[in-house]
Amino acid sequence: MADIVKQILAKPIQLADQVIKAADEASSFKQECAELKSKTEKLAGLLRQAARASSDLYERPTKRIIEDTDQVLEKALSLVLKCRANGLMKRVFTIIPAAAFRKMLSQLENSIGDVSWLLRVSAPAENRDDGYLGLPPIAANEPILCLIWEQIAILSTGLLEDRSDAAASLVSLARDNDRYGKLIMEEGGVGPLLKLIKEGQLEGQENAARAIGLLGRDPESVEHMIHAGVCSAFAKILKEGPMKVQAVVAWAVSELVANYPKCQDLFAQNNIIRLLVGHLAFETVQEHSRYTIVMNKATSIHAVVVASNNSNIGNGIKVNDDDRQHESKIQHPMNNQTPSQMYNVVTNTMAMKTKPLQQSNGASQTNQAKSSDHSSLSGSTTKGRELEDPDTKANMKAMAARALWQLAKGNSPICRSITESRALLCFAVLLEKGREDVKHNSAMALMEITAMAEKDTELRRSAFKPNSPACKAVVDQLLKIIEKEDTELLVPCIKAIGNLARTFRATETRVIGPLVKLLDEREAEISKEASIALSKFASTDNYLHLDHSKAIISAGGAKHLIQLVYFGEQVVQFSSLVLLCYIALHVPDSEELAKAEVLTVLEWASKQSSMTQDEALDTLLQEAKSRLELYQSRGSRGFH
Template structure:
């Protein structure tokens, strides 16, 4: 109401100036013809200003951006006209001689007033689009004089006004057009945000009972969420709670668009990441992603016994990461209870979701997986929240059974969670215990991809994930080392270098079991493959291989394969190259050379002692 009062005051001031100008026109003694033309323009302008004041004062909501922009010019033009007409009143002889007025001044003023009339008339056409004196808020395509140099601006004004004040059909059409406009270029996005387009879109998303309206609003917001500043504007408009609520209690087609919006906002703004987590978006995302994931496992086959199913349920119940998920019963289980909403609406949404075709459900899962990926990216707290649901087990199951974009998004989510676990000992201990069924399922699927999938796009995140979990594997657990060593011989350079970096994490000093892992890596034939990489690939690959070779030499300097491959000679030759790099690499090479030199010198002394004088 304060906002409406202020814009009403601005309009009243302009109207008062117009009335004072009209009085001055009546009092003019010179240039009467020109003053009369000014009076006609002022009469039309004053009449439209009165109509606009009535519309604004009678409405509970008003989109005031175009009014504020226009009223500034209207006031300026009225004041200029008032100053000119005042000079035409009766004055003494000296005042008339000193006051220089010509017809050109009036032509300029009259043109300015005509422009103001056109601007106000355009505003009335937007706000009173039905032509019946009501506050319509329809879409108007014509251009006001104020925006002839920027036709996008009035278009945005008209669309935003229609979304905020129009009928439902107009709101849907305007939101679709606004989304299309935002999708064209970044400048359009900035204009929409600057001109207050975010708030009406959020209101349409929240309050509309129309699926089409919600989809249109979510799509437009998704286009706007293209960088940190624009995402932050959505957050600052309290958009996150609205988005989370709609995600929880809307039809599948709406949830698809809203999940995409969550992904875009989390991708560009860490503040949005944290705000979504505070509003508990992760639980409904995981629940939606898990729809029907476990249903196929419930079907009893000839290979399943009652004992095996009971044991499986016991294993799952032991894992706190899946404690909210209860034993599988049927496709009509209560998995939907975790999604927001209540009463008949929730029941209707659940029924619609059950009856939705598989392609639409699949698209929803793809978008939910991407949203989880973006929420987990670089965020330890969100990664922990995902593991505290049944997220890990769901992600592993989807990676196992799906292909294409859904599999990839889930795999990238796992990669982000494992990267967070690498930097957080608490998360490693909580989510990736060796006896955890969820952790075991994740590792099994990662290894399966590394061993059997040909696509580097999938292999690389799987290899990175195993490397991130290097400190969780005991010394006896060697099944992940052999496939990583084999990937050192990959023809794809990026796969090979990713394997090198992952193996570094097994043998670096921060890994308590670096000595045992080093011996296993050498036993699986890593040294010849590393030597080949150093010989055949570019410098960046060589440097990473050099780091791994140094760790292996320092941890297992007495291994015969190091001597057979003449690793000491290679490191001595690489010391000059290392000297050109950072001091840490130079120091690492020096330590490895020293360690190997000590072992070789000791071996040589033992051999001389054995042979005798």
């Protein structure tokens, strides 16, 4: 850095010396040249002072200011060289307007002001005046840029309190305008902000983390931050920082990941998932004894069941496919095992699966065992956190859930990592007990995790077994929200239930009714999502499509679907028609369908161009209509 600045300064210093020498040799306009010489000498002194302080100079404004100064000195040299013209004829034909000297003096004065400001703004905190630095002349064209330079310079060399204020100023600038955020990035603001996150006091760390979150508005900016070390800085705070700062960091993680999903794995590699789950679980799961077994350490039933099943797989015991769960009669673990049996499962499983927990700062396992259960299971320090105020704790959970929501989106390995922890149980509890923003973020996280489970068979088998306490707790809460028709949470919960359609057994009839009820005179979005979710139950891809189709008919779904196909908005018509076709295809001999005149509806739909433009739907519609015609024409007398 210092060498680069010295190289930048070498040329203008040489130019200044040439201007001074040429001014001394002037044969005309001697008075004007003397004034130019005086200004140039002052400027040269400042440039040499800058060269001596090159290690402290802020590089970005240095380049801009010295580049402008360079151009000014070249013009000054050209002007004074004209004043050295020898001979009468040369002097006669060398015309220099008086305004040229005034303009040049003004430009040199501006350069003096710019370099003086650069020295002040780059000075170490102990040498800097507390007063307002003001804006240099170069700021006339772009005042915001110089304000950003000043704040970043303070961030780099100021006292901690001043650095906190500078970070707050950058937060305000980044929030107001995307272009200002870009300028902060381009002018080197990320490095000092990350440094403040590591070294600052609580307020300074909060401001710096919030600034980072606001700056990561596009993939290029986030990628720049990743290279600057944001992942490790955030991991350190989530492990050891104050809870208020941790909440802002979790929010910033969610922002960066939302704007650049490719960084999900990089955050996961820095242990962010485990740390976030630890914050989610703090004072959450442990409050609900039905989810835990009290031993020497709190161990979730879910973890025991998963570990036990994994060990069974390793011993050659075959596990049924999720899509054929109706063949299995396994009951809830708490219903078919005595406490002593469960204790044996826990003991055996822990003996097989126990691995040394990650140590931090070289602490031994013995010392770690003395810490709280929260700390040993999450990898984060929780000492003293029970003293935090309820709002801070709730905000921490909301931001942790928000970050996990974004990290889980479209990423199967991360979803697997989340579901192998206590997160599912935490989400279930928080959906029931959490603050509104906590509930919302938890619902969104479950929606993304279940969306990946729908696509990833292995994830679905491991995380959402019908007999798993975690899965049962999640489904219970999702259904409660759907039954209560909680408007704020309804859409993500409907989607989550639909994503889990393949995991439900034929005997799990409680899921269909609440979804069918949502088809009746609801907002368009609710009706659409309910019909899409039910289509996943009735789809041919679902092993139990026949059982689920019959359940939808029994719940009165046919009459609602007919209304939606005829009178619903276009998006609702489309999804409702898909579901109606699946039901007609799988249960063509249904008396309810005949009485509701579903065949007439399908014939009408087949003549609507808006509904037959989609090739897949048109094929499904024709197949369902043909099937219905075959069965209903044969048994129509019995139906009427």
